[in-house]
Amino acid sequence: MNQRSGRPRWRILVGAVAIATAAAGIATLAPNVSTASSHREAPLIAGEPRLDNTDLYAFVSPDRPDTVTFIANYIPFQEPNGGPNFYSFAQNTAYDINIDSDGDAQPDIIYRWSFKDTIRDQNTFLYNTGVVNNLTEETLNFVQTYTLDRITRDGRLTLVENGTVAPSRVGNASMPDYQKLSDQAVVDAGSGIRAFAGQSDDPFFADLRVFDLLYGADLSEVGQNTLRGFNVNTLALQVPKQALALQGDQHRNPVIGIWSSTARSKTEVIERNNVRNKSDDLVQVSRLGMPLVNEVVIPVGKKDEFNASRPKDDGKFLQFVQDPEVPKLVEKIYMIPAPDGPRDDLVEVFLTGVCKACGPVAVDLNSQQLNQDADRGRFRPSEQLRLNMSIPPTAQPNRLGVVGGDLAGFPNGRRLTDDVIDVTLQAAEGVLLEGAGDAVKGLGDAVDANEQKFRGHFPYVAVSNVKAVNES
Amino acid sequence: MRNLTVYRVAALALVAGMLGACTAANADEQGLPAEDLPAASAFKAGTCQSTAQDALGLAGLARKIIDAKSVSAADRDELRDRQARIAQSRADADEQLAKPLQDLVTSIGWVRIRFNGQNYDPKIVRQMDQSRRAYQQLCVG
Numbered sequence: 001m002n003q004r005s006g007r008p009r010w011r012i013l014v015g016a017v018a019i020a021t022a023a024a025g026i027a028t029l030a031p032n033v034s035t036a037s038s039h040r041e042a043p044l045i046a047g048e049p050r051l052d053n054t055d056l057y058a059f060v061s062p063d064r065p066d067t068v069t070f071i072a073n074y075i076p077f078q079e080p081n082g083g084p085n086f087y088s089f090a091q092n093t094a095y096d097i098n099i100d101s102d103g104d105a106q107p108d109i110i111y112r113w114s115f116k117d118t119i120r121d122q123n124t125f126l127y128n129t130g131v132v133n134n135l136t137e138e139t140l141n142f143v144q145t146y147t148l149d150r151i152t153r154d155g156r157l158t159l160v161e162n163g164t165v166a167p168s169r170v171g172n173a174s175m176p177d178y179q180k181l182s183d184q185a186v187v188d189a190g191s192g193i194r195a196f197a198g199q200s201d202d203p204f205f206a207d208l209r210v211f212d213l214l215y216g217a218d219l220s221e222v223g224q225n226t227l228r229g230f231n232v233n234t235l236a237l238q239v240p241k242q243a244l245a246l247q248g249d250q251h252r253n254p255v256i257g258i259w260s261s262t263a264r265s266k267t268e269v270i271e272r273n274n275v276r277n278k279s280d281d282l283v284q285v286s287r288l289g290m291p292l293v294n295e296v297v298i299p300v301g302k303k304d305e306f307n308a309s310r311p312k313d314d315g316k317f318l319q320f321v322q323d324p325e326v327p328k329l330v331e332k333i334y335m336i337p338a339p340d341g342p343r344d345d346l347v348e349v350f351l352t353g354v355c356k357a358c359g360p361v362a363v364d365l366n367s368q369q370l371n372q373d374a375d376r377g378r379f380r381p382s383e384q385l386r387l388n389m390s391i392p393p394t395a396q397p398n399r400l401g402v403v404g405g406d407l408a409g410f411p412n413g414r415r416l417t418d419d420v421i422d423v424t425l426q427a428a429e430g431v432l433l434e435g436a437g438d439a440v441k442g443l444g445d446a447v448d449a450n451e452q453k454f455r456g457h458f459p460y461v462a463v464s465n466v467k468a469v470n471e472s
Numbered sequence: 473m474r475n476l477t478v479y480r481v482a483a484l485a486l487v488a489g490m491l492g493a494c495t496a497a498n499a500d501e502q503g504l505p506a507e508d509l510p511a512a513s514a515f516k517a518g519t520c521q522s523t524a525q526d527a528l529g530l531a532g533l534a535r536k537i538i539d540a541k542s543v544s545a546a547d548r549d550e551l552r553d554r555q556a557r558i559a560q561s562r563a564d565a566d567e568q569l570a571k572p573l574q575d576l577v578t579s580i581g582w583v584r585i586r587f588n589g590q591n592y593d594p595k596i597v598r599q600m601d602q603s604r605r606a607y608q609q610l611c612v613g
Contacts, residue, residue: 222590334585336582442592
């Protein structure tokens, strides 16, 4: 049987997936509609759900392939009927999507959302005082607006001012056409940029009984999408590739790195009447690039620190990527030897991006070192979601992304349909290594897709659920 | 453009992948090849003899589950228990048997995890059976 060594089988593996995807993508660039991390992943952020970034996605927009779409979700496990105060973004908080185009592990561009609450009528307990047919309707009692800024070394540019957040979906009596409200929240920010903030169906699909001693102690508790029926709050942004690429040249410099972060007031003073006075200085409390890193790679004693850390300092977390825990758990239960370490294959996927000069997975895919104008001397390994924007979207995405033959998918960015649980489990068990064999390629949690259909246009996420989760 | 390199590598690999798929398809016939199982007494003394019943039991179990979509709790328990006993015998095995034994233990692990994870593939049982045959050959031959 297979004894997996540290030698990569990616030359064949990636190759086998690559061309089919590329060819299909070039042949058909039509919009595609598909028929779904980091929820509560660290002790402190579990107590601050409004700041808890659950998932980050980045992909070439299928219906506007000259742009990239970013989606960041917050506030996990929203039960649709969780009123009367439903689910809102936090005020005095910076919700950032960070872009690193030169690979120095520092943001070259920050897209920042800042939110403001307005309650129209303070003398009612209702979130809405009547039917809400439009975002501007006075019957929407709780209104949240936002400013979206683009921050670079050259300064701050406001892209959206007073954008309206799509409200929480209260129910069919209150919001008979919620899809319309959600679509109204899409803002054209000019220069080809679109923005959205609001509630949506949680696109992440997984069986979270993984935390029950690894799926019931023997991986037998699988096949149930734990996230089904729950909502999240979504920030979505669509930006022309040119505005993201190093030196504005997406042809010479097609690779970008992405991570999201949230930063809250450093201090909060609670007055006797429960008024909260928050300081203006912000401190980072959540961070997310590649899915599942802080959830299952970083140990619990380091998770809060990871959430406060910067990619440029990721060297201190290197050992957890090189020597991951999951394969050891599998070895204990199934006596399947964990692949030999140090796991440079995982380091390449998670910390450098994939390129011939990056490590054992010798394929040029998605490291910023591939950017022709990048200063390779300043490159610093760091945990980011990396996307090669030059790879066109696939007409029929494979849920296993690159491992399944589809270079337009995870870990080259991440689409809503990518099954990151299965891919990550297979990667942890050595699917990228020489001799991985058929056995490892089929591993997964038996949850292969989201139940809700994604929209075929921006912001792509499915509209939020209205049915109670405990209603079968 | 470096991206072209990706596609060139990919093109070569696609061909390799297709060849591999053809090979796999030929080997993917139903069931397991016929076999006259030796008696347990034919296994050499020592580690071989102590694992004989489990090796032979695995042969029967493989035939039973090769085409199954799921396996019973009793069969899962049997797999687990046979794997545990074979794994225990690794400590006393001589050098010649060490790798075949380890391969057998690992291959049983893959069958277990794939059945439990609802992503079973008959190829995995076939691989377990090949590992069992390889070990058995050393023990009986």
